[in-house]
Every structure is written in C-alpha cells, then in structure tokens.
Amino acid sequence: MVLSEFAGVSMPDWIDALLRIIFIVALMTIMAFALIYLERKILARFQARVGPTRTGPIGTLQSIADALKLIAKEDVRPITADRWAFELAPYMAFVPVFLVFVPMPFTETWFIRDLNLGLLFVFGVLGLNIVGVVMAAWGSDNKYALLGGVRAAAQAISYEIPMLLIIVAVVMVAAGRLAVDGDASAAGSINAIVGDQTTTPYILLQPLGFFIFIIGMLAELHRPPFDMPIAESEVVGGYFVEYSGMRWGMFFLAEYTALFLLVVLASSLFLGGWNWPFGADVGLGLQIVLTFVKTSVLIVLVIGSRALFPRLRIDQLMSFSWKVLLPFSIIQVIANGIILAYGGPDWVVGLVSFGLLVALSGLVYYIMRRKQGEGTRTVQTTPATPRVITAPEVTPVEAGGD
Incomplete structure (x- = not known):
C-alpha cells in the first residue's frame, strides 16, 4: 500500500491502486521535465556552454515554461x-x-x-x-x-x-x-x-x-x-x-x-x-x-x-x-x-x-x-609531365611586313 507504508493508513485495494496510478503519472510528468532539463545541462557541458540559466533557479523551471508555451500554441x-x-x-x-x-x-x-x-x-x-x-x-x-x-x-x-x-x-x-x-x-x-x-x-x-x-x-x-x-x-x-x-x-x-x-x-x-x-x-x-x-x-x-x-x-x-x-x-x-x-x-x-x-x-x-581504411584509401597515379606551350613562329608576311 502507498499510504500504509508511510502513515499506516488502511484502505480498499481499488483506492490504493487509483492512488498509485495518480502518483506514478504525476511522478512521470515531473521526471520527464527533469530529464529534459538534465539533458540540456549535460549537453551544454559537452559543448562548452552553460545551458538554461534564466527561468527559475539555475534554469530549473525552463521545462515548465516550455510546457506552458506548448499549451498556448495553436x-x-x-x-x-x-x-x-x-x-x-x-x-x-x-x-x-x-x-x-x-x-x-x-x-x-x-x-x-x-x-x-x-x-x-x-x-x-x-x-x-x-x-x-x-x-x-x-x-x-x-x-x-x-x-x-x-x-x-x-x-x-x-x-x-x-x-x-x-x-x-x-x-x-x-x-x-x-x-x-x-x-x-x-x-x-x-x-x-x-x-x-x-x-x-x-x-x-x-x-x-x-x-x-x-x-x-x-x-x-x-x-x-x-x-x-x-x-x-x-x-x-x-x-x-x-x-x-x-x-x-x-x-x-x-x-x-x-x-x-x-x-x-x-x-x-x-x-x-x-x-x-x-x-x-x-x-x-x-x-x-x-x-x-x-x-x-x-x-x-x-x-x-x-x-x-x-x-x-x-x-x-x-x-x-x-x-x-x-x-x-x-x-x-x-x-x-x-x-x-x-x-x-x-x-x-x-x-x-x-x-x-x-x-x-x-x-x-x-x-x-x-x-x-576504405575512407582514407588513395589512388596512386604517376605525376603528369608538364606541357610546355611555345608560341608559333610568325613570318614577316603574316606580321604584315613587306
């Protein structure tokens, strides 16, 4: 029993089961908010950032603020x-x-x-x-x-x-x-x-x-x-x-x-x-x-x-x-x-x-x-011989001379 373990309160099984469900659903909602906050802070540490800091003490209320924002969205x-x-x-x-x-x-x-x-x-x-x-x-x-x-x-x-x-x-x-x-x-x-x-x-x-x-x-x-x-x-x-x-x-x-x-x-x-x-x-x-x-x-x-x-x-x-x-x-x-x-x-x-x-x-x-190894493999090729381009010889006639 949930309450009987803390206060010695006895109750019907169906009430105890209902209380367990309510307790766990509430707990999981809180855990989801906590996990989102924890993920933001851990990733921020990995990436040399700070993470949420403004909303609530050290940003602990940021997940709740995001939930309220989602509720208000169309x-x-x-x-x-x-x-x-x-x-x-x-x-x-x-x-x-x-x-x-x-x-x-x-x-x-x-x-x-x-x-x-x-x-x-x-x-x-x-x-x-x-x-x-x-x-x-x-x-x-x-x-x-x-x-x-x-x-x-x-x-x-x-x-x-x-x-x-x-x-x-x-x-x-x-x-x-x-x-x-x-x-x-x-x-x-x-x-x-x-x-x-x-x-x-x-x-x-x-x-x-x-x-x-x-x-x-x-x-x-x-x-x-x-x-x-x-x-x-x-x-x-x-x-x-x-x-x-x-x-x-x-x-x-x-x-x-x-x-x-x-x-x-x-x-x-x-x-x-x-x-x-x-x-x-x-x-x-x-x-x-x-x-x-x-x-x-x-x-x-x-x-x-x-x-x-x-x-x-x-x-x-x-x-x-x-x-x-x-x-x-x-x-x-x-x-x-x-x-x-x-x-x-x-x-x-x-x-x-x-x-x-x-x-x-x-x-x-x-x-x-x-x-x-497949990604860094290179193809061995022989270096190409540089081509030397020379200007063609121009005769006096082609140049416009007499």
Whole structure:
C-alpha cells in the first residue's frame, strides 16, 4: 500500500491502486521535465556552454515554461491530412508508454501489479507505440513524415528482435536460479528477477545481454546515434513534422517517459534494481535511493551518447542489427540453453557471455577500422609531365611586313 507504508493508513485495494496510478503519472510528468532539463545541462557541458540559466533557479523551471508555451500554441492540422489518424496518433504513442508502469517495480513493494509475465507485458505494450508513429506519419500527408515513419517502423522491428532474444536469455538464467527454490514459473516477473539479484547482479552473468539491451534501447527511443527517423537534416524532424502545440508535446512526453521506464527496466534486469550489491536487507528509503542512483547512471550514459557519437546512416543501422546483434543474441540464447540444460554453474554462464561480448567488441572494432581504411584509401597515379606551350613562329608576311 502507498499510504500504509508511510502513515499506516488502511484502505480498499481499488483506492490504493487509483492512488498509485495518480502518483506514478504525476511522478512521470515531473521526471520527464527533469530529464529534459538534465539533458540540456549535460549537453551544454559537452559543448562548452552553460545551458538554461534564466527561468527559475539555475534554469530549473525552463521545462515548465516550455510546457506552458506548448499549451498556448495553436493546434494546426494540415488540410490534406487524414483527420482521424492525425489526431489519434499522439494518444496511440502516449497511452502504451504509461501502461508499462503496471508491472514496473521501483522498490520491493512499489508497483501497481506484479505480473508473472511482466516482461512479456512490457514489450507487448511498448510495441503498440510504433502504431502511433506510423499513424502520425501516414495521417500527416507529408513525404518527410512518411519517410520518418517508415524508418521508425523498420528500426523498431530490427532492434526489438535482438532485445527480445536477450530477454529470453535473462529469463532462462532466472528460471535456472529460481528453480532451486521451486519457483521457476515466476521467471517472467520483473519483481522476481530483481529479488534474485540479492548477491549477484545479472550484469555479471549476462554482460553481452546488457550491452545489446542498451544498444536496442537507444534504437527504440530514437536516441543518437540511432535518430534517423527524426533527423532534422534528413527528414526535417520526421513523423511529427506537421504537429504543433500539445500534440507535439505528447510525442516528446511519451519519448522521455519511455526513456525513464526502459532505463528502470535495464536497472532491474541487470543491475539488481533496489537491491544492495552485497546482499544486505535494506529498508524502503534506501531502496528508493538505490533505484534512483542506478537509473541516474544509465540516464547520463544515454544522454551522453547524443554528444559522443555521430549519426549512423540508415543502411549502417540496419546492417548492424541484422548482421551483428541478431547473430550474437541467438548465440547467447543457445549457449545459455546448453549450459543450463547440463546443470552448469553460474560462473560458466557469465564467462561465456563475457567471451561473446569480447568477440562482439572485436568485430565492431574490425568493422570500424576497415571502414576507416576504405575512407582514407588513395589512388596512386604517376605525376603528369608538364606541357610546355611555345608560341608559333610568325613570318614577316603574316606580321604584315613587306
């Protein structure tokens, strides 16, 4: 219970669930504002700037000012746009993100519902987000919006498959460990996975899975270097180029909320969530602090990628997923299955995954070096012999003489 944990107030379950929803929606709105402000300040540091400073103390109210500006803006719809698709698209992109809160645990007791298939629910609901993106692209009747929507759909399909395979690998490890306690059926529950990381976070058992999950998360969120669907220099902003006001703001609110949720999910699956890394039982206050610290570290890494990496071409993005991430994620699932089927210990699972991560890093380094060599290759040519042009001889007759 939300209130009972602080004040010992008892209430019906439906009231408690309603309070949880209101609390989380309000919290996520505040978190979206905070993430926008944090991104501006971090990028400013990378670019030798100051960032927001004028609105409120050290610019902390800038996001609220931007929200008020969006509310006051006129809601413009192109004449040739499909009205239903254009107006419903922001809601189709916004609502699925907030449904992800249902199984997401922030502490041992702070969640709306602990689902045995919580991971399946999260990715099933998040997959509906792309429907809103495609509706926005098609309904806008704009070639740049359509191109951005097609890119977003192709990118989502390409990177969700490796992410789902990594989730399968994590569930396999969790099922093997929970089977010792006779509770392997709860391996799909996010809460159960976090609870199993009391002494050993899964990043030690699945380092390759953590790497692929972070890469897939960046692609799902259209964060650099995977921001081709919304690249202003290529598609003029992408699928929401025709939107203004709060409809445009709903797309961004959904994006930053999804960023926070996926970071919390990564923290829960690989970093132990609210667990103290040394296996000690901690209270609610310290659980909140641990969740906040772990998610903050990942958020800084995600935001920093925008300043550190250049944008990939669309062909490079697709090739990296289908030719690199997908084969390695399949190998990880197969390796986990073989090791766990024969009762291998946890350290073998972690060692194999680490070896695969080293192989993946070596392959990426080789590809980058090869591309760099192709870009700097010069064609050897023999220097041309300079031509000497002499003036023709002029006879006296040609010169006009006698």
